[in-house]
Amino acid sequence: MKSIFPLCLAGGSVLIWGSLLSVQAQVITPLFPETSRTPIPLPPGQDIPTLPIVPDPRPVPTTSPRPRPLPTGTFEEISRYFRDLNRAKNLARQAAEIANGGLQRYRAEASMHGAAIDAPFEEFADAWIFTFRGGEPGFTQPSIETQVRVDRRTFQTTILYNGPIRSLR
Numbered sequence: 001m002k003s004i005f006p007l008c009l010a011g012g013s014v015l016i017w018g019s020l021l022s023v024q025a026q027v028i029t030p031l032f033p034e035t036s037r038t039p040i041p042l043p044p045g046q047d048i049p050t051l052p053i054v055p056d057p058r059p060v061p062t063t064s065p066r067p068r069p070l071p072t073g074t075f076e077e078i079s080r081y082f083r084d085l086n087r088a089k090n091l092a093r094q095a096a097e098i099a100n101g102g103l104q105r106y107r108a109e110a111s112m113h114g115a116a117i118d119a120p121f122e123e124f125a126d127a128w129i130f131t132f133r134g135g136e137p138g139f140t141q142p143s144i145e146t147q148v149r150v151d152r153r154t155f156q157t158t159i160l161y162n163g164p165i166r167s168l169r
Contacts, residue, residue, distance in 0.1 A: 068117060085128065086116040086152040087155060092148035095157040100134065100144060109142060110133040127151050133165060 001016035071081045093112040111119050112132050121130045129148045133142035147161040 010125065082116065084152070084155075085121075088128045088152075089116040089119045089121070089130060090149035091120075091155055091157050092128075092150055093132075094145075095148050095159055096132070096134060096144075096146040098145070099152065099159055099162050101139070105136065106131055106134055106144070107137045108146075126153070129160070131161075 022104065071078050072079075072096070089112060090095055094106045096112075097103055097106055107133050112130070112134075119130060120132050129147060131145065131146050131147045131151065135141070135143040140146050142165065145161065145165040146159065149158045149160055151158075
């Protein structure tokens with residue numbers, strides 16, 4: 001016994017074994033018909049378990065990020081700038097990871113893993129200087145500050161400082 005596999009054509013027609021049948025209307029039945037949107041009441045005396053929200057006794061001071069001027073130029077120049085900045089950020093983070101014993105012993109702050117434009121850096125004509133913090137894997141308070149210079153032409157990294165945190169941001 002042969003199976004019938006219809007072939008749908010443009011204009012609502014179906015071709016089955018060489019014969020052309022015209023389809024008059026198509027009705028789509030939803031799998032899950034809409035039900036009323038009234039909320040389901042909970043039985044009396046039952047609570048939904050939730051975790052309490054407790055404020056942190058050590059609030060982190062808010063610092064507004066300094067707005068950075070975005071590069072101008074052609075699409076290719078802007079793309080090259082962000083590609084190079086991202087490469088420099090990654091090289092700076094990797095230099096800090098190596099200097100502090102590898103990923104088993106050190107992790108850089110989250111901003112060194114995200115978008116390069118959000119990383120803590122200063123821009124100069126010949127280099128970028130990244131100043132960031134880190135600590136042991138899973139840290140809540142960073143303990144190490146690292147400052148790395150990345151040359152814009154050669155991408156050579158130089159660790160300018162790697163030690164206890166020097167200042168607050």
